[in-house]
Amino acid sequence: MHEGTAESCAGLAGLLAGGDVVVLSGAGLSTESGIPDYRGPSGALVRTSPMTYQTFTGDPLARRRYWARSFLGWRRMAQTRPNAGHRAVAQLQRQGLVTGVVTQNVDGLHQAGGADRVVELHGSLAKVICLGCGDLTSRTELDRRMAWANPRFDARVTALNPDGDVDLSDEEIDRFRMVECSACAGDTLKPDVVFFGETVPADRVQQCFAMVEKARLLLVLGSSLTVMSGRRFVIRAAKLGIPVVIVNQGPTRGDTYAALSIDAPLGVVLPELVRLTAVPPAVAVPPVAVGPVGAGSPVTA
Numbered sequence: 001m002h003e004g005t006a007e008s009c010a011g012l013a014g015l016l017a018g019g020d021v022v023v024l025s026g027a028g029l030s031t032e033s034g035i036p037d038y039r040g041p042s043g044a045l046v047r048t049s050p051m052t053y054q055t056f057t058g059d060p061l062a063r064r065r066y067w068a069r070s071f072l073g074w075r076r077m078a079q080t081r082p083n084a085g086h087r088a089v090a091q092l093q094r095q096g097l098v099t100g101v102v103t104q105n106v107d108g109l110h111q112a113g114g115a116d117r118v119v120e121l122h123g124s125l126a127k128v129i130c131l132g133c134g135d136l137t138s139r140t141e142l143d144r145r146m147a148w149a150n151p152r153f154d155a156r157v158t159a160l161n162p163d164g165d166v167d168l169s170d171e172e173i174d175r176f177r178m179v180e181c182s183a184c185a186g187d188t189l190k191p192d193v194v195f196f197g198e199t200v201p202a203d204r205v206q207q208c209f210a211m212v213e214k215a216r217l218l219l220v221l222g223s224s225l226t227v228m229s230g231r232r233f234v235i236r237a238a239k240l241g242i243p244v245v246i247v248n249q250g251p252t253r254g255d256t257y258a259a260l261s262i263d264a265p266l267g268v269v270l271p272e273l274v275r276l277t278a279v280p281p282a283v284a285v286p287p288v289a290v291g292p293v294g295a296g297s298p299v300t301a
């Protein structure tokens with residue numbers, strides 16, 4: 001580890017030791033799990049320009065295109081696993097230092113890594129909502145229904161595009177058959193994530209503000225804070241005199257509010273923080289006297 005980074009980690013560990021830390025995480029935390037940072041929730045499965053809420057709701061063909069791509073992208077998404085950074089956040093929770101997590105990620109990897117009290121600011125790709133009747137279902141179930149309606153669609157297209165992240169031709173999209181809502185038979189199923197051009201539900205925003213306002217420290221992990229959706233929590237914390245610490249690779253739009261910024265990989269910094277803040281065992285174990293190496297003498301306590 002870089003000497004300056006080690007020093008910053010030690011400083012941050014000292015700040016974390018006081019507890020009541022709220023984490024605000026972004027795409028940078030999941031890149032080490034192989035999820036590219038497309039800078040926005042709806043971009044998570046699509047390499048080309050992200051779908052806006054207006055296009056998605058206003059254009060049936062755009063919806064079909066989205067779901068055809070998403071059907072393929074889900075295969076890869078479902079295989080992603082939490083990384084050392086996610087596991088470290090969960091461990092900091094178990095150590096009683098992190099009280100809650102606000103994440104801008106829609107991949108569910110915080111929870112998969114063992115964290116709880118996670119608020120998914122931009123929703124979750126694991127859920128699907130019907131815009132017609134509000135019915136909420138699991139993405140896994142929708143995947144089963146889409147697979148049944150589109151036999152061999154994935155095998156054929158994935159063979160053409162081995163990385164699974166595909167630009168489908170109009171002809172291929174024409175062939176994809178989107179399923180209807182199983183509750184109302186409407187054709188406006190939408191992943192339960194906040195699209196560009198859509199606002200985060202007000203009650204969810206309030207829940208996050210309440211968490212941040214009660215924190216002793218706001219720890220930003222892997223977010224460039226480009227969008228106001230996340231940056232507003234940093235601004236609120238700073239206004240209330242709650243120190244903000246940012247760990248991110250590269251500059252962020254919150255740096256001016258930060259008491260400390262660490263520019264280093266999260267997979268390095270977070271496990272180091274766990275190590276530095278680990279509580280020693282409550283009962284000291286007496287030193288064990290060991291006989292000469294190779295002498296075969298019994299170990300005496």
Ligand SMILES: [Zn+2]
Pocket residue numbers: 130131132133134135181182183184185186
């Ligand atoms: Zn419905």
